[in-house]
Amino acid sequence: MASPTTIQDVQTILTQPAGCRLIVVKILTSRPGLYGLGCATYTQRFHAVHTTIEKHLKPFLIGRDADRIEELWQMGMVNGYWRNGPVLNNAISGVDMALWDIKAKRAGMPLYQLLGGKCREGAAVYVHADGKDRAEVAENVHKFREQGYQHIRVQMGGYGGRAARLHKPRGAPEGAYYAPREYCRAMLDMIEHVRAAVGPDVELLHDIHERLRPIDAIAFAKAVEPFNLFFLEDPLAPEDLEWFRNIREQCATPIAMGELFNHPREWTPLIQDRLIDFIRMHISQMGGLTPARNVAAFANMYGIRTAWHGPGDVSPVGHAANLHLDLWAPNFGVQEWCRFNDLVYDLFPGTPEVHNGYMYPNDQPGLGIDINEDLAARYPCTDEVIQWTQTRAPDGGPVRP
Numbered sequence: 216m217a218s219p220t221t222i223q224d225v226q227t228i229l230t231q232p233a234g235c236r237l238i239v240v241k242i243l244t245s246r247p248g249l250y251g252l253g254c255a256t257y258t259q260r261f262h263a264v265h266t267t268i269e270k271h272l273k274p275f276l277i278g279r280d281a282d283r284i285e286e287l288w289q290m291g292m293v294n295g296y297w298r299n300g301p302v303l304n305n306a307i308s309g310v311d312m313a314l315w316d317i318k319a320k321r322a323g324m325p326l327y328q329l330l331g332g333k334c335r336e337g338a339a340v341y342v343h344a345d346g347k348d349r350a351e352v353a354e355n356v357h358k359f360r361e362q363g364y365q366h367i368r369v370q371m372g373g374y375g376g377r378a379a380r381l382h383k384p385r386g387a388p389e390g391a392y393y394a395p396r397e398y399c400r401a402m403l404d405m406i407e408h409v410r411a412a413v414g415p416d417v418e419l420l421h422d423i424h425e426r427l428r429p430i431d432a433i434a435f436a437k438a439v440e441p442f443n444l445f446f447l448e449d450p451l452a453p454e455d456l457e458w459f460r461n462i463r464e465q466c467a468t469p470i471a472m473g474e475l476f477n478h479p480r481e482w483t484p485l486i487q488d489r490l491i492d493f494i495r496m497h498i499s500q501m502g503g504l505t506p507a508r509n510v511a512a513f514a515n516m517y518g519i520r521t522a523w524h525g526p527g528d529v530s531p532v533g534h535a536a537n538l539h540l541d542l543w544a545p546n547f548g549v550q551e552w553c554r555f556n557d558l559v560y561d562l563f564p565g566t567p568e569v570h571n572g573y574m575y576p577n578d579q580p581g582l583g584i585d586i587n588e589d590l591a592a593r594y595p596c597t598d599e600v601i602q603w604t605q606t607r608a609p610d611g612g613p614v615r616p
């Protein structure tokens with residue numbers, strides 16, 4: 216029997232080429248030149264993930280057999296006894312994806328081949344159209360359609376919108392304010408306008424970003440039903456999962472949920488009871504390719520599709536992992552896409568490319584992506600107190616971002 220391929224080093228690369236702090240794990244093996252990359256990006260708490268990898272996972276992993284991905288995932292998750300938190304899950308994801316990358320490189324195959332091979336040649340993506348008013352949103356939808364996109368998410372003034380007439384109390388602190396009830400009225404008006412302007416053929420999506428009270432989210436899902444959304448994203452917070460049944464019983468607006476999920480107990484009941492239509496975890500946040508593959512197969516048994524989280528705070532390595540799952544999964548739905556700039560393509564050679572609304576693989580062995588570490592070092596991560604998550608209701612009280 217050939218000697219095992221062992222883990223020789225676990226490195227953490229931090230870089231910020233385009234706004235978000237990205238964390239990439241690089242695992243070096245006992246075979247000269249053979250290494251793998253994984254995404255561990257938790258942009259808001261990147262120091263904590265970095266420390267977890269360097270001080271806890273690296274000593275645990277050095278010298279182990281790089282082929283035993285499943286065993287290392289299971290042991291890595293329980294080795295610290297307490298488990299399923301965002302810092303640990305992201306750290307494990309970096310290792311997990313890198314080990315899958317290594318295994319597929321050894322096989323000489325793109326990673327989707329190890330999952331079972333392709334069900335499709337490219338993954339349909341959705342992009343984000345925004346605007347200061349409903350006319351500008353419609354104009355931006357039109358521009359994306361001309362570029363070949365068939366799925367377009369429509370927002371106005373970012374998440375929650377900008378409340379036009381905030382009625383604040385004296386002494387209200389600074390913050391990212393929004394008015395939930397006004398948001399409902401403005402967004403419904405915008406979506407009605409955009410649908411009338413662009414016609415029935417384009418698939419429209421909208422993200423509530425869990426900013427409404429549950430009863431307002433139910434009313435919104437009902438009111439938006441005539442405009443035939445492809446899906447309504449995050450209508451409820453993970454803390455309010457029991458309310459999904461109320462939405463389901465009252466309308467047929469397709470529901471997507473999951474980017475904040477940490478724990479199997481969060482997604483399992485929604486899938487088993489068929490309370491959502493799209494499962495859309497942030498793959499590094501759930502622990503990597505190993506759990507994502509399992510959840511895709513589980514959701515497929517219940518007729519639920521995938522729509523993995525794909526914003527700018529997923530590294531290009533994470534986007535490559537999303538793409539391999541998308542190409543394989545029989546129940547793939549749509550892939551969120553953030554349209555990286557040219558610098559990101561230079562820094563991460565092999566970053567997935569999108570043409571005419573579809574994302575394509577490059578068919579290199581493994582994840583098909585690399586990192587230019589010299590270039591990455593020229594864009595170090597910055598420390599700052601994050602403002603957009605300091606969200607407040609009109610009376611100044613803190614609310615979920």
Ligand code: MG
Pocket residue numbers: 422424448449474
């Ligand atoms: Mg979202």
